[in-house]
Amino acid sequence: MDNNRTKREIIQLVESRRITSEEGFQRLKELRRKQADVQTAGKRERLFFSPVWQESIPGSIEKSASIAGNVLIFADNKASIAGISEKLKGDSGGSNIRIVSVFAGEKYEKRDTDTFAINPKSRDDYRSLFTTLRKDRGVPGHILHLRSKDPFESDESLIKKQMGISFFSVFHLCQELLEQKIQGTIQILYFYSGSTEKRQPLFSALSGFFKALRMENPHVAGRTIALSDWNEIPEIVSDELKILNREDICYRDGKRLTLRLAEFHLETDAPKSMLFKQRGVYLITGGAGGLGLAISEHIVKQV
Structure with a gap:
C-alpha cells in the first residue's frame, strides 16, 4: 500500500468537498493506525529467536598460545583421565602442566600429591579440596568435569542421582571458587553425553547457570560440551582448553558445532x-x- 498516495487521495477528497474535513481527519487517523500496525508486526517478527547448532571450525577461533599450570579433573576413574593427561603433557612438553585428579568418595581424602576423593554433594569437601590445593601448588586455572557420561534419563530416581553428580557438584564447586576470591580467569569445561537432536533439560540448566555466573563474576568461565563419542575426548580437551570464547559446544560425527541464536x-x-x-x-x-x-x-x- 502506497501511504503517500492514499494520503493525497484523502486530502483531494476533502478539498473537492466530496467528504467533510472531520471525515477526512478520521480516515487519515485510521491510515496512520494501520501503518503503525504493519510496522509493529514487522518488529514483533524479528523478536523471535531460537537456539540452533551451527558448525564452528576450530582453526578460525581465537586461541591461547598454550596450556600451562594446574588442570583439575573430576572423573569416575583413572582410566578416563589417562588419555587426557598424556595428551596435555605431550602438548606442553610435560614440564609446565600438573594434572590433579578428583574422584567420588564418601568423604574428603587426599590419596596422594595429585589425587583426591570428595563427596560430590558435600559443600565442606570442596572447601577442604581447594584449601589444600591453595597451600600446595595453587588453585588450578582449568577444570574439567567428566562425570556425566551416562545419558540423561527422565526417571525421578535417576534424575536425583544425576543432579548430585552434575548440577549440585558444579554449584558447590563454583561457590568455593567465588569464596576463594581467586585472581585471574578459571576455565570450567563440563562434558556430557548428548547430541544436537534433543536438548537435555539438566544440562541446558547448567548452561544457563554458567551464563548467569559469568555475569556475576567474569573470572569464572564455564561451558558445556556435548559428546557423542567419548573416545575423542583427549583431543577435544586439548583444543577446547586453548579456545578463549565461552559458547556451548557439541561434537557430532567429527564436527564441532556451536549453539547460537538464529531468527525464528x-x-x-x-x-x-x-x-x-x-x-x-x-x-x-x-x-x-x-x-x-x-x-x-x-x-x-x-x-
Whole structure:
C-alpha cells in the first residue's frame, strides 16, 4: 500500500468537498493506525529467536598460545583421565602442566600429591579440596568435569542421582571458587553425553547457570560440551582448553558445532508438534507487552 498516495487521495477528497474535513481527519487517523500496525508486526517478527547448532571450525577461533599450570579433573576413574593427561603433557612438553585428579568418595581424602576423593554433594569437601590445593601448588586455572557420561534419563530416581553428580557438584564447586576470591580467569569445561537432536533439560540448566555466573563474576568461565563419542575426548580437551570464547559446544560425527541464536518465524518455522488444545487455557506472563501480545495472537490463530 502506497501511504503517500492514499494520503493525497484523502486530502483531494476533502478539498473537492466530496467528504467533510472531520471525515477526512478520521480516515487519515485510521491510515496512520494501520501503518503503525504493519510496522509493529514487522518488529514483533524479528523478536523471535531460537537456539540452533551451527558448525564452528576450530582453526578460525581465537586461541591461547598454550596450556600451562594446574588442570583439575573430576572423573569416575583413572582410566578416563589417562588419555587426557598424556595428551596435555605431550602438548606442553610435560614440564609446565600438573594434572590433579578428583574422584567420588564418601568423604574428603587426599590419596596422594595429585589425587583426591570428595563427596560430590558435600559443600565442606570442596572447601577442604581447594584449601589444600591453595597451600600446595595453587588453585588450578582449568577444570574439567567428566562425570556425566551416562545419558540423561527422565526417571525421578535417576534424575536425583544425576543432579548430585552434575548440577549440585558444579554449584558447590563454583561457590568455593567465588569464596576463594581467586585472581585471574578459571576455565570450567563440563562434558556430557548428548547430541544436537534433543536438548537435555539438566544440562541446558547448567548452561544457563554458567551464563548467569559469568555475569556475576567474569573470572569464572564455564561451558558445556556435548559428546557423542567419548573416545575423542583427549583431543577435544586439548583444543577446547586453548579456545578463549565461552559458547556451548557439541561434537557430532567429527564436527564441532556451536549453539547460537538464529531468527525464528512462528508461522513458518514452528514445529508441527507445537499444537494448542481447543478451549485450552494458557497463562502468558508479561502478556501486556509486545512479545506477549504476539504469542497470544499466534495461539488464537492456531485454535
